[in-house]
Amino acid sequence: GNQWGYGKDDGPSAWNINYPVADGDRQSPIDILPHQARHDPNLGPIVLNYDRCTSINIANNGHSVVVEFEDSDDRSVIQGGPLDNPYRLKQFHFHWGGKGCHGSEHTVEGNSYASELHLVHWNAVKFKTFGEAASAPDGLAVLGIFLETGDEHRWLHMITDSLYTVKFKGSVTDFKGFNPKCLLPSSLHYWTYLGSLTTPPLHESVIWIVVKEPMIVSEKQLGKFRTLVFTGEEEDERTRMENNFRPPQLLKGRTVRSSN
Ligand SMILES: CCN[C@H]1CN(CCOCC)S(=O)(=O)c2sc(S(N)(=O)=O)cc21
Numbered sequence: 001g002n003q004w005g006y007g008k009d010d011g012p013s014a015w016n017i018n019y020p021v022a023d024g025d026r027q028s029p030i031d032i033l034p035h036q037a038r039h040d041p042n043l044g045p046i047v048l049n050y051d052r053c054t055s056i057n058i059a060n061n062g063h064s065v066v067v068e069f070e071d072s073d074d075r076s077v078i079q080g081g082p083l084d085n086p087y088r089l090k091q092f093h094f095h096w097g098g099k100g101c102h103g104s105e106h107t108v109e110g111n112s113y114a115s116e117l118h119l120v121h122w123n124a125v126k127f128k129t130f131g132e133a134a135s136a137p138d139g140l141a142v143l144g145i146f147l148e149t150g151d152e153h154r155w156l157h158m159i160t161d162s163l164y165t166v167k168f169k170g171s172v173t174d175f176k177g178f179n180p181k182c183l184l185p186s187s188l189h190y191w192t193y194l195g196s197l198t199t200p201p202l203h204e205s206v207i208w209i210v211v212k213e214p215m216i217v218s219e220k221q222l223g224k225f226r227t228l229v230f231t232g233e234e235e236d237e238r239t240r241m242e243n244n245f246r247p248p249q250l251l252k253g254r255t256v257r258s259s260n
């Protein structure tokens, strides 16, 4: 298939060869300029109903570490804010940098954070399958949370303690009973705009909801993400999984709205 990565030859600057939509009009991530964002009083709060969420497994897909959820009914949904329907939680994953350098995808006034968490949801009201939603203009809603280094995060250890079991590309481990609500910052004030997947196939199918307040994690916790490798156990070279982020893309006239 189309092999892509984050290296010199297969990285973001080469993605448009196999995925021409990379040069499209609603690509993500973007640099957010808070003073140019339009405060929209009609933008209500984001409402998360994760209380009956069912996590299934944690996996290394060769690009990131992903936790998948049961999405056969509306047991864990996000709604409100810019969304017309409830969107079902499908998976969450992270993007991060190398030692000490930055790794978020969205930036704020040119400043990046150490990492960024993406909670991926799909519109099961309008679409029958996730795959169908993933390529439709209003198919996905991704909640983006910045990670900033500081004190240890009291719940992130539940994920970092499992990372050694998914060191290599293609590894999957049971990961039940995890509710990502414990990762969210206290305030869910956000910016929202129409964008895309930040990895191939780069479908322009995402309503982005980027939370303003970062979650605080320790450098030690973040370092555990860098013990993962992009490569499979059978491959001889071990390429440390880090800097798996796409840089900001052109806004191309889009408006970024701000909740209060
Ligand atoms: C490595 C591939 N990452 C993809 C995989 N999916 C899309 C393709 O699915 C087709 C059935 S996805 O919808 O789960 C998704 S969301 C994001 S992001 N970084 O923009 O939150 C990337 C991706």
Ligand SMILES: [Zn+2]
Binding pocket: 093, 094, 095, 118, 198
């Ligand atoms: Zn992502």
